[in-house]
Amino acid sequence: MTTTAQFLPAPPLFSPVAHNWKLAILAGLVVSAVAIVLFPAKLSLGVAGAMAALIAAAFTVNAYRRRYYGGLLVAPAIAVLFVMNIFPLLWSLGLSFFAYQSNNQSIRFVGLNNYIKVLTNDIAAPANWDALINTGMFVVFTVALQMITGFLLAMLFAKQFPLRKYLLILVLTPMMLSVVASGVFFSYYYDPTFGILSYVMGEITGNQFILMDNKLGAVAGIVFTDAWMWAPFVMLLVLAGLVSVPKYLYEAAAIDRVSKPRQFWTITFPYIRGLLMLALLFRTIEAFKLYDLVYILIRGGQDTKTIAYLITEIANEQNKTSEGAALSYVILFMVIVLTNLYLYLANRRNKGA
Amino acid sequence: MTIMTKMKGAATAFSFAALMSVGGASLASAEDVTLTMAVPDWPPTRIMKKFFDEQYKPKSGNTVKLEVDFIPWPDFYTRVNASLTSGEQKYNFIVSDSQWLGAFVEGGYFRKINDLLDADPDFMATFKTIHPNPLNAYSTYPHKTENYYGFPQFPDVLVNFARADIICHDEEQKNFQAKYGKKLPCTGEELDAMTWDDFKNVGEFFQRKKGDMLAGKPAEDDFYGIAFQAGKGYDFSSMQINGFIWQMGGDTWDETKAPQGQAEGVVNSPAAVEALTKYLDLIQYMPPVAKTGTMDIFVSDQLFREGKVAMNIDWIGLGEASLAADSKVKDKLVFGQMPGTMGADGKMIRWSNIGGQPFVLTTWTTESQTKEAVDFVKWWLSNDIQHQFAAGGGQSAVKAVYEDPKYVTYRPWNRAWAPQLEWQKDVWHVPQFFELLTQQQDQFDLAITGKQDAKTTLDNIAKFQQDKLKEVGLIE
Numbered sequence: 001m002t003t004t005a006q007f008l009p010a011p012p013l014f015s016p017v018a019h020n021w022k023l024a025i026l027a028g029l030v031v032s033a034v035a036i037v038l039f040p041a042k043l044s045l046g047v048a049g050a051m052a053a054l055i056a057a058a059f060t061v062n063a064y065r066r067r068y069y070g071g072l073l074v075a076p077a078i079a080v081l082f083v084m085n086i087f088p089l090l091w092s093l094g095l096s097f098f099a100y101q102s103n104n105q106s107i108r109f110v111g112l113n114n115y116i117k118v119l120t121n122d123i124a125a126p127a128n129w130d131a132l133i134n135t136g137m138f139v140v141f142t143v144a145l146q147m148i149t150g151f152l153l154a155m156l157f158a159k160q161f162p163l164r165k166y167l168l169i170l171v172l173t174p175m176m177l178s179v180v181a182s183g184v185f186f187s188y189y190y191d192p193t194f195g196i197l198s199y200v201m202g203e204i205t206g207n208q209f210i211l212m213d214n215k216l217g218a219v220a221g222i223v224f225t226d227a228w229m230w231a232p233f234v235m236l237l238v239l240a241g242l243v244s245v246p247k248y249l250y251e252a253a254a255i256d257r258v259s260k261p262r263q264f265w266t267i268t269f270p271y272i273r274g275l276l277m278l279a280l281l282f283r284t285i286e287a288f289k290l291y292d293l294v295y296i297l298i299r300g301g302q303d304t305k306t307i308a309y310l311i312t313e314i315a316n317e318q319n320k321t322s323e324g325a326a327l328s329y330v331i332l333f334m335v336i337v338l339t340n341l342y343l344y345l346a347n348r349r350n351k352g353a
Numbered sequence: 354m355t356i357m358t359k360m361k362g363a364a365t366a367f368s369f370a371a372l373m374s375v376g377g378a379s380l381a382s383a384e385d386v387t388l389t390m391a392v393p394d395w396p397p398t399r400i401m402k403k404f405f406d407e408q409y410k411p412k413s414g415n416t417v418k419l420e421v422d423f424i425p426w427p428d429f430y431t432r433v434n435a436s437l438t439s440g441e442q443k444y445n446f447i448v449s450d451s452q453w454l455g456a457f458v459e460g461g462y463f464r465k466i467n468d469l470l471d472a473d474p475d476f477m478a479t480f481k482t483i484h485p486n487p488l489n490a491y492s493t494y495p496h497k498t499e500n501y502y503g504f505p506q507f508p509d510v511l512v513n514f515a516r517a518d519i520i521c522h523d524e525e526q527k528n529f530q531a532k533y534g535k536k537l538p539c540t541g542e543e544l545d546a547m548t549w550d551d552f553k554n555v556g557e558f559f560q561r562k563k564g565d566m567l568a569g570k571p572a573e574d575d576f577y578g579i580a581f582q583a584g585k586g587y588d589f590s591s592m593q594i595n596g597f598i599w600q601m602g603g604d605t606w607d608e609t610k611a612p613q614g615q616a617e618g619v620v621n622s623p624a625a626v627e628a629l630t631k632y633l634d635l636i637q638y639m640p641p642v643a644k645t646g647t648m649d650i651f652v653s654d655q656l657f658r659e660g661k662v663a664m665n666i667d668w669i670g671l672g673e674a675s676l677a678a679d680s681k682v683k684d685k686l687v688f689g690q691m692p693g694t695m696g697a698d699g700k701m702i703r704w705s706n707i708g709g710q711p712f713v714l715t716t717w718t719t720e721s722q723t724k725e726a727v728d729f730v731k732w733w734l735s736n737d738i739q740h741q742f743a744a745g746g747g748q749s750a751v752k753a754v755y756e757d758p759k760y761v762t763y764r765p766w767n768r769a770w771a772p773q774l775e776w777q778k779d780v781w782h783v784p785q786f787f788e789l790l791t792q793q794q795d796q797f798d799l800a801i802t803g804k805q806d807a808k809t810t811l812d813n814i815a816k817f818q819q820d821k822l823k824e825v826g827l828i829e
Contacts, residue, residue, distance in 0.1 A: 102439075103434070103456055103457065103460035104460055105460070105461060123817065123820065191642060192641035192642050192644075193574075193575070193640050193641065193642055193656060193661055194659075208575075208641055210641045210644055213641075213644040213645050213802065213803075218645075298585075298645065299584065299586045299646065299647060301585045301646035301802065302645070302802060303804075316434070316435070317431070317434070317787050319787070320788075
């Protein structure tokens with residue numbers, strides 16, 4: 001029974017059987033194209049939607065008849081992913097090749113012009129490069145600070161001490177707060193009139209202290225807030241690695257009188273290296289998207305505009321949709337290259353070790 | 354069998370698609386009309402909703418429901434912009450900032466209302482009693498032509514919020530007189546007569562450290578003389594700087610002169626540079642947060658309510674907050690007009706950038722909805738309701754209302770309202786508004802935080818505007 005089902009022959013292209021997905025795709029494309037030409041936008045969208053449903057139905061029947069149940073089980077997830085994620089992604093990629101502003105219903109194909117503009121235009125490009133350099137700076141500083149603090153915190157919490165459980169909850173709290181809440185909290189914290197930071201610094205130095213009146217201070221403020229929120233995340237990952245190290249390895253090392261630093265490098269580190277890499281990857285990708293704190297704390301002032309901030313300005317406020325899309329894809333490309341570089345280096349090290 | 358399965362599948366898919374498209378449409382019968390409205394969340398719109406629910410009886414006899422989305426100010430533009438440009442066609446009525454008109458009229462979202470006015474002489478008559486300055490700013494696109502789009506929802510101007518307990522204190526009065534040879538302004542009339550130089554003196558005079566004497570008592574905290582908007586967000590410096598520039602004989606790019614009017618040479622004229630320099634010169638006397646470029650209208654308002662400054666220039670729309678229970682200065686207030694610049698002929702020049710918002714109708718609003726909306730607007734702009742609105746903390750731009758002697762008794766700042774209406778102007782309603790604004794705010798921020806001087810700032814702005822507006826054909 002299974003054999004016949006699994007070797008169900010592919011039907012000829014024009015055979016009207018329910019599992020003929022090739023025919024469904026062909027029919028869907030033809031009908032949609034005709035609908036787009038003949039009907040108003042709303043109706044043709046409905047027709048195209050119906051055709052997509054038809055194709056999906058054909059695929060489902062096909063999978064069912066071939067007993068391909070695994071595929072059937074993941075299909076709903078893939079459908080949601082496609083509708084919510086992949087389709088908008090492809091749509092915006094398409095938009096980046098058109099001159100399109102969302103508040104103006106005209107659209108025109110311009111090829112690579114948007115990409116050329118965001119990279120070379122004498123007004124747009126310098127702002128983009130500036131924002132890119134700022135983003136790079138934030139990525140390096142925030143990730144470095146989070147990794148170091150998170151790692152040290154994990155080393156601390158790997159040991160047993162009184163009140164450890166409660167302190168751990170306290171340290172993890174910032175990660176669970178919304179970014180906006182933390183941002184507003186820190187904007188008061190840094191405020192020169194109401195804030196405690198300026199108050200304490202003023203008492204110590206006797207001069208008025210304004211953290212955010214220069215770029216260094218503004219960057220420090222943002223980096224600190226970001227690290228405050230996300231160092232616990234790194235800590236959590238590293239801590240998971242630390243507690244998984246078998247105790248007997250340390251006991252054996254102690255018997256062999258291996259020094260503490262050597263114990264760390266030869267026993268502990270190999271266990272947490274993968275998790276550290278993972279934390280680094282997550283935080284780097286996130287850091288590339290830094291927008292909220294820059295907006296809440298300083299409104300992109302003191303030359304702190306990041307690329308995400310700039311894209312929001314261009315695409316959301318100024319409605320230059322396709323230009324924003326082009327810039328986004330440039331960044332996406334960079335992030336993909338960078339993460340792959342990470343993974344490549346990590347794997348090479350693994351093999352070397 | 355297989356054909357049947359396929360047809361069944363297709364039928365299901367079709368009915369599903371049909372269901373989706375029907376689900377979005379609203380089901381309104383002739384008797385039930387729902388008007389959906391997007392408004393910023395603050396007292397002027399809350400009052401409007403309250404009046405509607407409590408008092409409004411539609412003349413048509415239909416049941417009219419007003420569904421209002423109250424959106425926080427900082428998100429307001431983004432949310433409205435997203436709703437309009439996504440094509441969801443959710444709102445019939447939108448409270449729009451005056452400068453958005455161009456972008457959304459050109460996009461085909463805002464409905465022209467000339468036909469409604471022409472069809473209804475009553476309505477036209479009410480409409481024409483609105484002061485021409487707010488009317489032009491809130492309603493016309495292209496600016497100052499007879500193409501109408503909006504009705505004033507809440508008109509707004511900048512006024513001087515001052516602390517009577519500080520500035521009227523005898524000792525402060527005496528010391529100020531001794532130092533500057535002039536009386537420290539104390540009453541509303543004296544505040545009205547202030548120039549920016551007087552304002553600067555107040556700023557310099559009231560710089561007190563914690564523990565210094567302030568109005569007969571040691572100050573509990575650092576205290577500052579003056580504050581006004583100098584923030585990078587939205588339009589939180591342009592709206593103040595424009596007033597300086599116009600008062601001192603400079604100009605912004607004038608959209609009514611397009612395409613002959615230029616930006617270069619106008620925006621960065623010597624008078625404009627002088628005006629910006631004067632504005633920047635005052636920053637040093639303001640609370641230190643100004644140096645970070647985040648002193649927006651809400652921050653300066655909060656500093657004032659917390660009792661940290663003697664005088665604050667801010668929108669009347671925020672006045673209600675200064676009287677609220679949590680305001681530390683609620684019983685110590687005096688209000689005057691925004692300071693002016695003394696002209697060569699000895700007359701005060703008071704140009705200022707108008708604030709406030711019109712509400713507009715959207716193009717997809719149905720005929721019956723439009724009819725109800727117009728009835729509602731007529732009711733809203735009727736004298737009785739405008740009086741009640743003003744008494745509840747709003748403002749009215751309807752002549753018969755603000756000229757009524759009762760008007761100034763409603764709120765302490767109302768005395769500064771009518772005289773200032775004559776001096777209100779507005780900037781760009783062109784579709785490129787947001788690009789012009791963002792670039793200008795970025796440049797002003799560099800000047801406010803001390804990164805570049807007034808000349809460079811205005812040169813950069815002028816060059817950007819010239820290039821941008823030339824590109825879109827608004828400058829020849």
